[in-house]
């Protein structure tokens with residue numbers, strides 16, 4: 001099945017399940033970041049693999065606001081800390097928020113999460129092992145992995161049935177906490193280097209009821225080595241067995257500059273490859289896809305599509321009668 005047929009089929013499935021696909025046309029205009037390099041988008045879409053491709057428009061730029069999130073209580077025993085995410089700051093940063101669920105971005109993430117959730121719920125034709133382990137990666141840095149991982153985690157946690165753990169696994173360039181307006185905190189690297197620490201000591205519960213966070217942790221000179229270590233493999237296995245009912249979303253390093261993400265990918269049930277529209281060279285996307293060939297499910301998402309071009313995408317689907 002061609003990528004367009006798959007996209008059209010998925011849109012039809014969404015339409016049948018009651019998702020309002022016309023909502024994005026009536027959503028407010030958002031600012032478009034100018035892009036120097038121009039690549040023909042349809043050409044890129046044909047090249048991003050056999051998996052279905054979803055599209056994310058350029059979201060509102062980050063507003064400069066003081067950090068509003070805070071720690072609410074100190075660690076007591078082995079109970080995980082609670083942190084408070086400031087929804088107004090989150091919204092100003094261009095993220096989906098639990099208190100404003102209807103927006104173009106929220107609709108885009110509804111489309112993106114649906115096939116992932118179908119696999120998690122075991123409703124796909126061929127069951128996917130460890131479908132609840134989802135890695136968000138890209139070919140190169142800066143394509144929007146953290147943006148997509150956070151929005152996906154929020155979007156999924158906002159649905160009643162899903163409990164989500166968002167893991168900052170981009171340990172040499174961590175940005176999850178800062179992006180959520182939260183102060184630095186211990187995390188993955190600390191658990192990997194300190195055997196006295198338990199996962200529950202570093203997990204953060206949040207004011208989004210079904211969302212917890214596992215930060216990257218204290219900066220470490222051998223961070224990338226640690227991520228590809230046996231200890232990390234064991235930790236991912238532990239996460240998978242300890243939290244079988246949770247959806248684990250890993251904000252991972254990019255695939256091409258180094259190899260640790262490829263190792264991580266071998267433990268995942270599903271991989272989401274973020275592609276920056278009109279910027280990432282096709283050769284990089286093809287090369288990145290080749291590095292994760294053995295992963296059972298790879299979905300691609302075209303990110304930062306200038307608002308002026310979104311219509312072209314939906315029109316593109318429109319040619320097929322949707």
Ligand SMILES: Nc1ncnc2c1ncn2[C@@H]1O[C@H](COP(=O)(O)OP(=O)(O)O)[C@@H](O)[C@H]1O
Pocket residue numbers: 056057058059060061062094138140141142143144145146147148175303304305
């Ligand atoms: N869809 C989008 N709309 C607007 N800005 C975006 C979008 N996706 C990412 N960005 C911005 O692009 C920059 C890089 O994104 P980021 O998620 O940090 O990339 P990565 O994690 O892949 O390095 C950030 O400033 C982020 O806010």
Ligand SMILES: [Mg+2]
Pocket residue numbers: 145146147170173174175251
């Ligand atoms: Mg990042």
